[in-house]
Amino acid sequence: MAPSEPIYLDNHATTRVDPRVVEAMLPWFTEAYGNAGSVGHAYGHAAREAVEQARETIAGAIGARPGEIVFTSGATESNNLAIRGVAERPRRRGDHLVSVVTEHAAVLEPLERLARGTHRLSLLSVEPHTSSQAGVVDPQQAAETIDSDTCLVSVMLANNEIGVIQPLAPLASAAHAVGALLHTDATQAVGKLPIDVEALGVDLMSFSAHKLYGPKGVGALYVRGRDPIVRLAPLVVGGGQERGRRSGTHNVPGIVGFARAVELCTQTLEEERRHLRTLRDRLLAGLVAQIPDLRMCGPDPATTARLEGNLNVWIPQVDGETIMLAAPQVAMSSGAACSSADPEPSHVLRALGLSADEARCTLRLGVGRFNTMAQIEQAIEAIGDAVHRLRKG
Ligand SMILES: Cc1ncc(COP(=O)(O)O)c(C=O)c1O
Structure with missing residues (x-):
């Protein structure tokens, strides 16, 4: 890349x-x-x-x-x-x-x-x-x-x-x-x-x-x-x-x-699961350090009930779409990309009990095989910076 x-x-x-x-x-x-x-x-x-x-x-x-x-x-x-x-x-x-x-x-x-x-x-x-x-x-x-x-x-x-x-x-x-x-x-x-x-x-x-x-x-x-x-x-x-x-x-x-x-x-299932978990856990820890009021959406990643590569976070009062525009160096999603033609907030997050406004203030981050730790560090910085700028402005 x-x-x-x-x-x-x-x-x-x-x-x-x-x-x-x-x-x-x-x-x-x-x-x-x-x-x-x-x-x-x-x-x-x-x-x-x-x-x-x-x-x-x-x-x-x-x-x-x-x-x-x-x-x-x-x-x-x-x-x-x-x-x-x-x-x-x-x-x-x-x-x-x-x-x-x-x-x-x-x-x-x-x-x-x-x-x-x-x-x-x-x-x-x-x-x-x-x-x-x-x-x-x-x-x-x-x-x-x-x-x-x-x-x-x-x-x-x-x-x-x-x-x-x-x-x-x-x-x-x-x-x-x-x-x-x-x-x-x-x-x-x-x-x-x-x-x-x-x-x-x-x-x-x-x-x-x-x-x-x-x-x-x-x-x-x-x-x-x-x-x-x-x-x-x-x-x-x-x-x-x-x-x-x-x-x-x-x-x-x-x-x-x-x-x-x-x-x-x-062939590489378990090795890849460990790789994704390491990157995902670092991404979460890094984002929490930058944005202390950030909350997880979905099951606790410490449980086995969550895909290793998945992270979904709620950043109070900052619209996910706006963060995406402010951090174009990271390709991420503010809901399901498959339904991005649909302007409604995610039905999955609404089903968890988030209000429509809360559901809009979320980011979905999907870590994959080709991601590296260096990219994760850059993504943490880019998202953190974008949120700080948006909250100040
Ligand atoms: C859970 C789930 N089901 C179905 C689909 C649709 O898959 P496809 O793009 O292969 O039609 C997707 C992809 O967006 C998905 O994530």
């Missing part, structure tokens, strides 16, 4: 593609450019083999079997396929959907759309910001809400704004006790936490390459293939790719890059 480029601390929005991922992808654009659906020649065979190899790598990394991975264009599509695929499948059971107020829009919107038509939707609340477990769902409340009419429970594994990690196992038990399925949006968790779909007890899991140092525009949905077999109504029909679950020509370079990115994350 050139010295004049801003320090990138927006790794929840997207991540830089790892150069090793780019290297793995390149031949699939220029040399081996066949369509994985072309069965009659070597170009097609090579592409098909690459897609199947990638499927195996990705399945292996999350404790799944290759046939349980459906490639999509990203987590938004995976979430839509999971939710609408269950709700709209023939012979579905029940019309009750259960989720959480702090989910990503790519989960909430398809749920709300169904709730305006054929389904009933219950949204669970989360622990308030005064709690050390801020943002965590209460499994007891979930168990009381899930009923014999529930067909799907959708709870994200790790939150994209406050990094809270949800306890999925008790939610899986409550869902399965009534014959409902559990979907998780694990977009911020895969590649960042050890993941085993069996241990989590999930039936459907969405994730995306660009959050784990892979390319944009490719993702996957894990669809349980046994005990029970989960059947989905497809969203996209046509050529019958992905065993009819998602038609459309495979994005071969993207899928190859996705698998390489997952492989790299798996």
Whole structure:
């Protein structure tokens, strides 16, 4: 990175593609450019083999079997396929959907759309910001809400704004006790936490390459293939790719890059978690030293219920957007970048009990693989200076 480029601390929005991922992808654009659906020649065979190899790598990394991975264009599509695929499948059971107020829009919107038509939707609340477990769902409340009419429970594994990690196992038990399925949006968790779909007890899991140092525009949905077999109504029909679950020509370079990115994350998972925790903890300590009235949003970082790379802070009386303008040398976010077209304060922070004005006075800082301690020190100084200038002025 050139010295004049801003320090990138927006790794929840997207991540830089790892150069090793780019290297793995390149031949699939220029040399081996066949369509994985072309069965009659070597170009097609090579592409098909690459897609199947990638499927195996990705399945292996999350404790799944290759046939349980459906490639999509990203987590938004995976979430839509999971939710609408269950709700709209023939012979579905029940019309009750259960989720959480702090989910990503790519989960909430398809749920709300169904709730305006054929389904009933219950949204669970989360622990308030005064709690050390801020943002965590209460499994007891979930168990009381899930009923014999529930067909799907959708709870994200790790939150994209406050990094809270949800306890999925008790939610899986409550869902399965009534014959409902559990979907998780694990977009911020895969590649960042050890993941085993069996241990989590999930039936459907969405994730995306660009959050784990892979390319944009490719993702996957894990669809349980046994005990029970989960059947989905497809969203996209046509050529019958992905065993009819998602038609459309495979994005071969993207899928190859996705698998390489997952492989790299798996190889260095614990080392990287330690690196991110060290940087994140220093960032927090440095900001607190500069801005003593700064408060954390979300769970206490000392607990295991928070992503190592995540920080979200509330700086009383200073608007997050204004800090971003005053500290352009740091690329950060004042809410979820995915919903930055929406001027409303973050629904996640509001769900923790922050007022609209308080929620506007926040910064989300996402530390990633390519950040260094020197960058963290510069970011502390830049944000601290900006806040002091704004408070004086
Ligand atoms: C939790 C979560 N779910 C879903 C998405 C959407 O992912 P994609 O950009 O792959 O569609 C995002 C990304 O912004 C996210 O953070």
